[in-house]
Amino acid sequence: xxxxxxxxxxxxxxxxxxxxxxxxxxxxxxxxxxxxxxxxxxxxxxxxxxxxxxxxxxxxxxxxxxxxxxxxxxxxxxxxxxxxxxxxxxxxxxxxxxxxxxxxxxxxxxxxxxxxxxxxxxxxxxxxxxxxxxxxxxxxxxxxxxxxxxxxxxxxxxxxxxxxxxxxxxxxxxxxxxxxxxxxxxxxxxxxxxxxxxxxxxxxxxxxxxxxxxxxxxxxxxxxxxxxxxxxxxxxxxxxxxxxxxxxxxxxxxxxxxxxxxxxxxxxxxxxxxxxxxxxxxxxxxxxxxxxxxxxxxxxxxxxxxxxxxxxxxxxxxxxxxxxxxxxxxxxxxxxxxxxxxxxxxxxxxxxxxxxxxxxxxxxxxxxxxxxxxxxxxxxxxxxxxxxxxxxxxxxxxxxxxxxxxxxxxxxxxxxxxxxxxxxxxxxxxxxxxxxxxxxxxxxxxx
Amino acid sequence: xxxxxxxxxxxxxxxxxxxxxxxxxxxxxxxxxxxxxxxxxxxxxxxxxxxxxxxxxxxxxxxxxxxxxxxxxxxxxxxxxxxxxxxxxxxxxxxxxxxxxxxxxxxxxxxxxxxxxxxxxxxxxxxxxxxxxxxxxxxxxxxxxxxxxxxxxxxxxxxxxxxxxxxxxxxxxxxxxxxxxxxxxxxxxxxxxxxxxxxxxxxxxxxxxxxxxxxxxxxxxxxxxxxxxxxxxxxxxxxxxxxxxxxxxxxxxxxxxxxxxxxxxxxxxxxxxxxxxxxxxxxxxxxxxxxxxxxxxxxxxxxxxxxxxxx
Numbered sequence: 001x002x003x004x005x006x007x008x009x010x011x012x013x014x015x016x017x018x019x020x021x022x023x024x025x026x027x028x029x030x031x032x033x034x035x036x037x038x039x040x041x042x043x044x045x046x047x048x049x050x051x052x053x054x055x056x057x058x059x060x061x062x063x064x065x066x067x068x069x070x071x072x073x074x075x076x077x078x079x080x081x082x083x084x085x086x087x088x089x090x091x092x093x094x095x096x097x098x099x100x101x102x103x104x105x106x107x108x109x110x111x112x113x114x115x116x117x118x119x120x121x122x123x124x125x126x127x128x129x130x131x132x133x134x135x136x137x138x139x140x141x142x143x144x145x146x147x148x149x150x151x152x153x154x155x156x157x158x159x160x161x162x163x164x165x166x167x168x169x170x171x172x173x174x175x176x177x178x179x180x181x182x183x184x185x186x187x188x189x190x191x192x193x194x195x196x197x198x199x200x201x202x203x204x205x206x207x208x209x210x211x212x213x214x215x216x217x218x219x220x221x222x223x224x225x226x227x228x229x230x231x232x233x234x235x236x237x238x239x240x241x242x243x244x245x246x247x248x249x250x251x252x253x254x255x256x257x258x259x260x261x262x263x264x265x266x267x268x269x270x271x272x273x274x275x276x277x278x279x280x281x282x283x284x285x286x287x288x289x290x291x292x293x294x295x296x297x298x299x300x301x302x303x304x305x306x307x308x309x310x311x312x313x314x315x316x317x318x319x320x321x322x323x324x325x326x327x328x329x330x331x332x333x334x335x336x337x338x339x340x341x342x343x344x345x346x347x348x349x350x351x352x353x354x355x356x357x358x359x360x361x362x363x364x365x366x367x368x369x370x371x372x373x374x375x376x377x378x379x380x381x382x383x384x385x386x387x388x389x390x391x392x393x394x395x396x397x398x399x400x401x402x403x404x405x406x407x408x409x410x411x412x413x414x415x416x417x418x419x420x421x422x423x424x425x426x427x428x429x430x431x432x433x434x435x436x437x438x439x440x441x442x443x444x445x446x447x
Numbered sequence: 448x449x450x451x452x453x454x455x456x457x458x459x460x461x462x463x464x465x466x467x468x469x470x471x472x473x474x475x476x477x478x479x480x481x482x483x484x485x486x487x488x489x490x491x492x493x494x495x496x497x498x499x500x501x502x503x504x505x506x507x508x509x510x511x512x513x514x515x516x517x518x519x520x521x522x523x524x525x526x527x528x529x530x531x532x533x534x535x536x537x538x539x540x541x542x543x544x545x546x547x548x549x550x551x552x553x554x555x556x557x558x559x560x561x562x563x564x565x566x567x568x569x570x571x572x573x574x575x576x577x578x579x580x581x582x583x584x585x586x587x588x589x590x591x592x593x594x595x596x597x598x599x600x601x602x603x604x605x606x607x608x609x610x611x612x613x614x615x616x617x618x619x620x621x622x623x624x625x626x627x628x629x630x631x632x633x634x635x636x637x638x639x640x641x642x643x644x645x646x647x648x649x650x651x652x653x654x655x656x657x658x659x660x661x662x663x664x665x666x667x668x669x670x671x672x673x674x675x676x677x678x679x680x681x682x683x684x685x686x687x688x689x690x691x692x693x694x695x696x697x698x699x700x701x702x703x704x705x706x707x708x709x710x711x712x713x714x715x716x717x718x719x720x721x722x723x724x725x726x727x728x729x730x731x732x733x734x735x736x737x738x739x740x741x742x743x744x745x746x747x748x749x750x751x752x753x754x755x756x757x758x
Contacts, residue, residue, distance in 0.1 A: 116617075117652040143581065231578075231585065291614040292581060296572040300610070332617055334610045356654040357646060 073279055073321070075133025076104065082382040087135075087280055087323040088206035090125030093405040095206050097394060098348055099378060099387030102323045104280055106347035106379045107314060111339075112329040113354035113371060116287065118396065119327040120149070121403055122352075123286050126325045128153040128215060130282040131223040132207050138260050138283045140228035140253055142292040147227060149286065150220055154209035210401045228256050230292065247294045247305035254312055257283060266320040283317075283324040289342075290329050300335045310345040347379035352396070365410050369395040373405055448645045448657050449671040452621050453482050457647065459621040460584055460597060465604045465612070470628040472601055473501065474639040475661070478669040479599045480560055481506040487558040487596060491547060493535060494562040495520060502562070505667050514546050520566060541567045541579045544586055547593055557593055559583060561600040564615075565607070573611040577618050622646045636665030642674065 076085040079100050086101035089108070095101045102108045112119035123139075127150060130137045139146040183190050233252050261267055266281045289295050289306050296303070310326075317324055326346065330339045343349045354371035355363075373394040378386035393408040451457040462479070466472030483490050484506045492499060495516035503511060516535030535546065543559060567576050580600070586593045602615060604624070616622050628641025640662045647655045661671035693700040702710070 115648055115652070115654055231582070290617065291574040291577040294574050296574050297610055329617060332610065332613045334613075357656045 075129075075135055076280060077101075079103065081385075081387060084382055085280070087282070088129050088133075089122070089325070090127075090129035090206065090209065091122065091403055091405065092206040092208070094122075094350075097375065097389050097405060098350070099389075101206070102325070102348070103379050103381050104321055104323050105317050105319075106381055107310070107317065107324045107326060108379075109343065109346035109349045110325065110327045111349065111351035111376075112287070112327050112331065113352040113356075114331055114358075115354065115356060116327075116329060117356075118352050118354055118371060118398070118403075119329075120286065121398070123284050123325060123327060124149060124153050125209065125403065126282065126284055128156070128209055129207060131215065131219060132156055134223060135280050135282045136260075136264055137223055137225040138228070138257065138281060139225060139286070140230070140256075140284070140288075141286040142230035142249075142290060143287055145227075145229050146286075150225065150227075151214070151217070153215040153220065154211045155213035155215045157208040157210050208402070211398075211403065212401050226256070226260050228253060247303070247309075249293050250305050250309035253285070254309060254316075257313065258316055261316060261320045261322065266322055268321060269319050278321060281320070281322040283322055285324070285326045288326055288328050290332065295332075297334070300338075307341055307345055310342060314345065314347075343377060346377075347381060349377040350375050366395070369397045369406075369408070371396050372408070448647055448655060448673070449623060449643065449659055449661055450669060452645075452647065453479060453669055455486055457621075458650070459647065460595075461580060461619045462597065462599045462621040462623065463602050463615055463619040464599065465602045465622065465624045467604050467625065470625040470641055472625055473497070474628075474663050474667075475623070475625065475643075475669070476560070476562065476599070476601055477502050477504070478663055478667050480511075481667045482669075483558040483560065483597065483599070484510050488554040488556045490558045490560060491550070492560045492562070493543065493546070495535065495566045496563045502560075512550050516566070537566055537570050540571060540575055542582075543579055544582045544593075547583075547586070547595075555594055556596050558596055559598045561598070563601040563603065565601075565603050568607055568611060573614045577614055580618060616646075620648050631662070633665060638665050639663040643671075 073085065076087050077100070078084065079086045081099070085104040086095075086099075087104055088095050088101045089098075098108070110119050110122055127137055127139060131153070139149060141149060230249055230253075233256070234249055261281065264281060265272060265278075272278070287293075293306075295306065313324070316322075328342065330342070330351075333339050351374040352371055353374070355366060355369070356371075373396050375389060375392065375394070378389075380386040391407055394405055395408040396403065396405045448457065452459050452462060464472045464475055464479075466475075480490065480492065480502045488510065490511045491514060492502065492511055493514045493516060494502065498517055499513045499515070514535055516537070518534075520535065520537045522534070522536045522538060535541075543561070547557065547559070564576055567579075580598060583595050583598055586595050602612070604612065622645070624644045624646075626642045626644065628639060628643075631638045631640045640660070642658065642660055644656070644658050647657075649655070658674045659671045660674045661669055663669050
């Protein structure tokens with residue numbers, strides 16, 4: 001059956017086969033009937049078997065809401081879409097735009113910016129959040145030693161200080177408002193804030209971090225972590241020419257992930273005793289697919305090791321309590337088709353584009369921001385539709401203490417710019433987003 | 448920036464000098480060799496494309512260890528197949544750190560200069576070279592006492608494709624792309640000058656991209672300065688004198704100060720009427736209040752049928 005297909009069956013053997021292989025069975029809604037094995041006349045719906053909706057792997061079927069058992073794990077919260085658990089990425093504004101957080105059992109792919117700085121920062125936030133919520137960590141890297149990444153995590157802002165900081169910002173903004181001339185004609189707008197509040201600022205899920213301080217090592221040691229540093233794991237003799245198609249680096253990494261999942265009892269297919277408290281494993285794979293992992297020729301060499309690895313990784317994640325953040329430097333890949341294949345193999349994909357070192361740095365429209373963030377795909381696990389954000393233009397800025405994602409606001413065009421229409425960078429940005437009503441033409445016939 | 452990297456004021460672990468057909472990178476390379484020989488305790492020179500003498504003119508030879516890949520890289524001659532000889536061979540994968548470890552005199556701060564990664568890149572895929580370079584930087588962790596402070600490598604931009612260049616650029620902390628250059632004959636000898644573009648990544652994450660002009664004296668010292676880009680007239684916002692609309696009129700449109708004050712005190716029709724507000728009302732935000740001033744013809748019906756609705 002194709003994924004997403006729905007068919008009704010009257011044959012009990014097919015039903016039995018289907019339930020064993022993990023295909024959803026959709027029950028005809030009958031409010032009085034309690035849960036019973038699927039019967040003739042039920043429909044088969046082919047979809048993913050989400051780990052979070054049932055205590056044991058295998059078959060699920062729609063049940064009445066009171067009978068669903070969502071696992072209560074600290075540091076996670078149930079999502080509004082489907083029966084899933086969400087885990088925070090560490091940046092509350094990013095959580096807000098990807099639908100609340102990373103769904104447990106899925107992969108968030110971050111396509112790195114040209115120099116990898118902001119992707120590394122996101123990885124650090126993810127790990128720091130794991131330490132704050134006491135989730136075990138698995139961190140892999142080929143270039144930097146994972147210990148170096150872990151030593152440099154941002155320190156959390158404690159709750160009282162966090163609220164005080166928010167209040168301070170409010171107070172200062174109010175003061176600014178008072179200093180402005182009191183509006184005489186538009187007085188109803190007097191006390192409205194001039195800027196939008198930060199995205200997702202009022203949710204309690206996710207912690208705030210201070211980038212200027214690093215997390216203390218005692219706190220880092222509280223979370224059990226497993227580090228995978230490629231040059232250590234793969235001895236030098238095997239680091240010659242890799243002639244085989246299956247890249248041994250990915251094989252080793254996959255084995256390591258499987259070992260951790262099995263040992264740490266995150267696997268949901270293995271029944272656990274009731275009193276064991278479950279927790280979510282956070283996997284961070286930094287800079288996968290860089291030349292140090294053995295990717296050559298930018299994807300044109302038809303080496304399928306990385307897509308194989310991602311496919312196998314998702315199979316491991318689907319049946320266990322894990323959330324994974326991967327960063328891949330896709331700007332090094334020449335073949336767009338390879339990048340698209342990697343995107344399709346991951347659940348949520350965002351791309352970072354930083355302005356450092358490019359000509360966009362001088363563009364006056366972007367002077368408040370450090371880069372753009374594109375959402376390319378959002379996870380569609382256990383539901384028909386993914387979360388739809390209300391706008392698609394996001395930008396991020398890195399202040400001294402905080403990394404935040406905001407909606408991209410273009411500055412207003414207050415006066416006629418001296419430049420020609422085609423050279424004006426601000427006007428050039430406006431044309432793609434206005435649909436049919438292109439107001440860029442300044443001919444005399446416009447009114 | 449090029450001068451600062453050369454002199455060591457800007458720390459950079461991997462410097463790659465990309466040259467092209469129009470502009471030979473050897474003079475810049477030579478400057479790096481002589482400067483590193485002054486700065487570091489020892490320099491390991493891996494030369495594959497030019498004889499060693501080209502780069503060692505005017506440098507302190509005692510500090511330089513030469514790894515010869517020029518005379519017989521493919522090891523056709525019998526005597527060169529002895530592994531204890533300090534020769535690079537292209538038959539096996541590049542292992543710069545292995546060569547470093549085999550030198551008898553071990554010092555702590557070492558600089559490595561590689562004349563051209565091209566022969567390696569022609570025989571091995573890009574990632575093998577990237578890994579070998581990374582092992583050099585991690586030498587300190589292998590507890591042999593060797594620490595590589597800087598690696599300078601030459602790269603020919605015309606001979607390799609974009610993906611290899613992109614992979615190396617991902618690894619390099621400083622990328623010098625030489626664009627145009629020529630000899631500049633002076634009285635003491637021949638110097639060189641040229642344009643280049645330098646892309647430098649600091650450890651803090653800041654990226655600096657500058658177009659520079661450099662000069663090399665006959666004594667192999669390099670000076671560089673940032674080239675000012677010609678100012679595009681379109682980019683400058685010219686503040687024209689705002690045309691004053693109240694000038695040159697036959698009637699008077701200007702206001703005196705008293706008139707301006709009187710104008711600010713005029714009560715406009717939709718302004719907030721302070722008089723109508725009850726004195727004991729708490730100051731609610733004006734955005735949410737409704738001020739209803741019934742006209743004469745408004746019929747205020749006490750029996751509002753909508754009140755019966757019960758949600």
